[in-house]
Amino acid sequence: xxxxxxxxxxxxTGATTAATAFATLHTALKIAEKDLRVEFRRSYELLSVLxxxxxxxxxxxxxxxxxxxxxxxxxxxxxxxFFASILVFTTSxxxxxxxxxxxxxxxxxxxxxxxxxxxxxxxxxxxxLVEIVLLAxxxxxxxAAFRAENLFVFFLGALSxxxxxxxxxxxxxxxxxxxxxxxxxxxxxxxxxLISGSAATAKMLGGSTLGEIMPAIELLIAFxxxxxxxMSLTFEFVxxx
Amino acid sequence: MATAGGDSSGRGESGKGSExxxxxxxxxxxxxxxxxxxxxxxxxxxxxxxxxxxxxxxLGPNGAGKTTLIKIIATQMKPTAGTVKIFGENAFQNSSxxxxxxxxxxxxxxESFLYDELTVRENLAFYAKLFSLNKARERFCGGCGGSSWExxxxxxxxxxxxxxxxxxxxxxxxxxxxxxxxxxxxxxxxPSLVLLDEPFGGLDESSRELLAEYFKCFKGKTLILSSHSYxxxxxxxxxxxxxxxGEVKQEICL
Numbered sequence: 013x014x015x016x017x018x019x020x021x022x023x024x025t026g027a028t029t030a031a032t033a034f035a036t037l038h039t040a041l042k043i044a045e046k047d048l049r050v051e052f053r054r055s056y057e058l059l060s061v062l063x064x065x066x067x068x069x070x071x072x073x074x075x076x077x078x079x080x081x082x083x084x085x086x087x088x089x090x091x092x093x094f095f096a097s098i099l100v101f102t103t104s105x106x107x108x109x110x111x112x113x114x115x116x117x118x119x120x121x122x123x124x125x126x127x128x129x130x131x132x133x134x135x136x137x138x139x140x141l142v143e144i145v146l147l148a149x150x151x152x153x154x155x156a157a158f159r160a161e162n163l164f165v166f167f168l169g170a171l172s173x174x175x176x177x178x179x180x181x182x183x184x185x186x187x188x189x190x191x192x193x194x195x196x197x198x199x200x201x202x203x204x205x206l207i208s209g210s211a212a213t214a215k216m217l218g219g220s221t222l223g224e225i226m227p228a229i230e231l232l233i234a235f236x237x238x239x240x241x242x243m244s245l246t247f248e249f250v251x252x253x
Numbered sequence: 254m255a256t257a258g259g260d261s262s263g264r265g266e267s268g269k270g271s272e273x274x275x276x277x278x279x280x281x282x283x284x285x286x287x288x289x290x291x292x293x294x295x296x297x298x299x300x301x302x303x304x305x306x307x308x309x310x311x312l313g314p315n316g317a318g319k320t321t322l323i324k325i326i327a328t329q330m331k332p333t334a335g336t337v338k339i340f341g342e343n344a345f346q347n348s349s350x351x352x353x354x355x356x357x358x359x360x361x362x363x364e365s366f367l368y369d370e371l372t373v374r375e376n377l378a379f380y381a382k383l384f385s386l387n388k389a390r391e392r393f394c395g396g397c398g399g400s401s402w403e404x405x406x407x408x409x410x411x412x413x414x415x416x417x418x419x420x421x422x423x424x425x426x427x428x429x430x431x432x433x434x435x436x437x438x439x440x441x442x443x444p445s446l447v448l449l450d451e452p453f454g455g456l457d458e459s460s461r462e463l464l465a466e467y468f469k470c471f472k473g474k475t476l477i478l479s480s481h482s483y484x485x486x487x488x489x490x491x492x493x494x495x496x497x498x499g500e501v502k503q504e505i506c507l
Binding site (some may be wrong): 064119120122 | 329330331348353355358360365366370
């Protein structure tokens with residue numbers, strides 16, 4: 013009965029829930045820290061993502077010259093970002109599954125969502141780094157106007173793409189042809205992020221204020237909430253071998 | 254030789270087991286456990302029981318279901334049917350219960366859980382911190398804490414003779430050293446139940462001897478190891494459970 017549930021909801025239940033959330037978040041941060049350390053030590057994967065991004069933006073600048081409109085510049089940036097995210101998430105969970113270390117993560121006394129959150133934080137940090145490099149290049153090569161608000165849109169975009177990418181990376185990690193599957197699945201799933209992110213960036217580069225791009229930001233936040241709900245309901249089954 | 258975070262740490266049978274209740278005598282109890290992959294039954298209605306402090310070997314040829322059984326006991330894999338009780342509690346009752354029980358379990362699997370790019374120290378610290386975070390959580394909830402993981406780390410490093418290799422990246426370790434580092438990783442949180450999947454596989458005779466001596470020192474802990482070598486299992490365990498095609502064929506005194 014609902015009444016019984018309310019009666020049971022006392023201070024200790026609240027403390028336990030808060031403590032579980034605290035432990036989940038901290039476990040996720042530790043996993044992300046470990047992943048970033050491994051990534052920077054290995055460095056060739058990060059360098060290949062950065063090289064790809066740089067080369068792509070240079071090609072875009074050759075095509076459009078310094079006359080790229082904000083809409084074209086935003087499209088360039090998000091297309092490059094999308095392909096960079098494929099490169100990042102191809103190895104995110106797959107490497108752990110292939111090397112057997114995923115089983116090690118599953119020995120940790122925390123819920124499975126902590127592992128996914130760790131991967132999301134790691135992916136978001138890497139993508140945000142790529143975005144900063146891209147934005148700097150866009151300012152130089154595409155004559156884009158730099159505004160601090162762009163970083164906020166890019167941060168939300170990185171987090172949303174990382175959420176979608178990590179979740180799909182986990183979904184396909186045990187299947188054959190996982191690289192192909194990831195590319196196929198990531199596009200439709202991240203479409204809301206690409207649409208709202210590129211629209212917001214185009215407006216930002218065109219001189220709009222933060223208030224004017226609020227609908228796009230709201231869509232990004234709604235996407236984040238929705239994917240988080242889906243992840244928290246299903247990830248325990250996804251990670252099962 | 255010191256014990257592997259067992260007696261020396263004051264844990265094991267008289268440690269975590271008693272934290273859960275003085276009268277828990279059974280570390281692992283399986284009732285009718287089956288595991289199916291598609292149409293293939295890896296385990297068929299397995300029922301067995303392992304007492305607290307007992308050293309048990311799961312014996313059998315390749316494909317007998319030893320690894321699947323170890324993974325199920327380690328709560329890494331859910332059984333298709335049946336119940337798994339660890340220290341008297343249903344291991345798959347809910348995810349928070351499963352997570353809680355993982356604190357009692359140390360698993361050394363076929364694969365190494367160490368990250369190649371991290372040093373042995375960083376690997377051990379990574380796993381230790383993830384377990385000690387939950388000790389912080391325990392304190393937050395009003396429970397008791399425990400000794401720091403740094404103390405356990407130095408005990409294990411001494412016990413497994415890993416001192417020289419602590420700052421070496423895991424990818425540069427030999428197979429035998431990596432196995433030892435993996436054992437240290439599995440024991441870093443002072444588990445009461447240690448699960449070893451084919452611990453002697455791929456090792457030379459002297460490394461096997463060394464590991465067998467280490468395992469004998471796990472006093473106070475419950476140990477389950479899987480092996481297809483009767484001889485090596487006999488060196489460590491008191492009881493053997495012979496598996497064949499996913500079924501318990503025989504229980505034997507080793």
